[in-house]
Amino acid sequence: MFEVHPNPQPRSEAERAAILANPGFGQHFSDNMALATWTAEQDWHDREVSAYRPFQLDPASAVLHYAQEIFEGLKAYRHANDSIWLFRPEKNAERFAKSATRLALPVLPAEDFLSSIETLVTTDQAWVPGGGESNLYIRPFMFANEVFLGVRPAKTVTYCCIAGPAAAYFPNGVQPVNIWLSTRYVRAAGPGGMGAAKTGGNYAASLVAQQEAYENGCEQVLFTDGAERKWVEELGGMNVYLITADGKLITPALEGTILEGVTRDSVLTLGTERGLQIEERKIAVEEVLQGIDSGLITEIFACGTAAVINPVGSIKTEQKSYVVNNGQSGPHTDGLRRTLLDIQYGRAEDTHGWMHKVC
Numbered sequence: 610m611f612e613v614h615p616n617p618q619p620r621s622e623a624e625r626a627a628i629l630a631n632p633g634f635g636q637h638f639s640d641n642m643a644l645a646t647w648t649a650e651q652d653w654h655d656r657e658v659s660a661y662r663p664f665q666l667d668p669a670s671a672v673l674h675y676a677q678e679i680f681e682g683l684k685a686y687r688h689a690n691d692s693i694w695l696f697r698p699e700k701n702a703e704r705f706a707k708s709a710t711r712l713a714l715p716v717l718p719a720e721d722f723l724s725s726i727e728t729l730v731t732t733d734q735a736w737v738p739g740g741g742e743s744n745l746y747i748r749p750f751m752f753a754n755e756v757f758l759g760v761r762p763a764k765t766v767t768y769c770c771i772a773g774p775a776a777a778y779f780p781n782g783v784q785p786v787n788i789w790l791s792t793r794y795v796r797a798a799g800p801g802g803m804g805a806a807k808t809g810g811n812y813a814a815s816l817v818a819q820q821e822a823y824e825n826g827c828e829q830v831l832f833t834d835g836a837e838r839k840w841v842e843e844l845g846g847m848n849v850y851l852i853t854a855d856g857k858l859i860t861p862a863l864e865g866t867i868l869e870g871v872t873r874d875s876v877l878t879l880g881t882e883r884g885l886q887i888e889e890r891k892i893a894v895e896e897v898l899q900g901i902d903s904g905l906i907t908e909i910f911a912c913g914t915a916a917v918i919n920p921v922g923s924i925k926t927e928q929k930s931y932v933v934n935n936g937q938s939g940p941h942t943d944g945l946r947r948t949l950l951d952i953q954y955g956r957a958e959d960t961h962g963w964m965h966k967v968c
């Protein structure tokens with residue numbers, strides 16, 4: 610149970626309305642946050658939802674030095690009848706637990722994870738935008754908060770969940786993304802590394818490649834495997850799918866080096882329902898580049914909670930730019946995107962039991 614001590618000084622209705630009118634992404638946060646503390650002696654305790662506020666961190670707090678930290682990302686959607694829903698939050702709870710185990714952090718029980726989110730979203734329901742494809746982005750995270758210098762798992766850990774309104778990802782229509790094929794940098798080591806964990810270190814490792822992408826006129830990076838730089842893994846914040854002219858929907862298999870995306874998993878189901886033949890397997894970079902050139906690969910898209918499904922317009926290497934489907938989104942990409950959004954925003958029947966009502 611997360612006890613609610615609501616923010617005594619919430620933003621005024623006018624301030625909130627001004628933010629909700631133009632929320633952007635990751636810039637504004639709701640009035641409250643969820644918190645819980647874990648210590649080796651007391652397990653999880655002090656669960657509460659209270660005013661959004663800065664942390665006081667000791668300069669020797671372990672996370673600042675050894676990056677023992679994990680996070681999650683999911684959204685709350687306001688439906689036409691004003692009810693508020695989450696999409697498959699139990700998958701995020703499961704992944705949060707797996708990330709915790711990999712980072713030697715304590716597992717937050719799934720019921721606490723879900724309860725922290727439900728209590729925060731219910732308390733701050735006025736912050737869930739309505740209309741269009743805007744939503745409330747929810748960011749649960751956990752970090753080592755013991756004051757010590759030394760490399761061992763911390764004995765004091767803070768769990769927190771914040772939330773902030775987010776505008777529709779593509780307010781002016783879907784924009785295909787151009788991706789940079791990184792062969793110099795990898796985001797994650799091979800098996801045994803932490804590529805499958807949602808931990809800050811993986812994102813820190815990706816930033817220099819992201820910078821390289823911008824310098825080459827691309828918005829995102831396609832990462833390859835750590836050992837051979839031969840196999841396609843994922844983008845910096847999204848999983849990747851190929852569609853072929855003969856009706857295959859192909860994505861890299863989960864081998865512990867990429868994030869197990871909730872959207873990726875949902876697309877496997879929706880793709881099957883569209884009659885596509887699913888292949889989860891190793892994909893060689895060469896296969897992708899040749900497939901684009903030969904016309905066998907007709908569509909490529911990236912998927913994740915933030916952008917839902919984002920068509921890939923081109924893949925750029927040091928040598929050449931490989932343009933996919935004339936730089937346009939394709940029919941399967943559009944169809945999968947529409948189906949998923951219709952389920953999330955309550956415009957289509959939730960035949961898979963994916964939606965979770967909050968209030």
Ligand SMILES: Cc1ncc(COP(=O)(O)O)c(C=O)c1O
Pocket residue numbers: 682843844845846847848868869870871872873912913914915
């Ligand atoms: C590295 C990475 N891969 C894939 C994803 C997509 O995961 P999901 O669909 O659960 O948002 C994300 C986003 O969370 C990510 O950061």
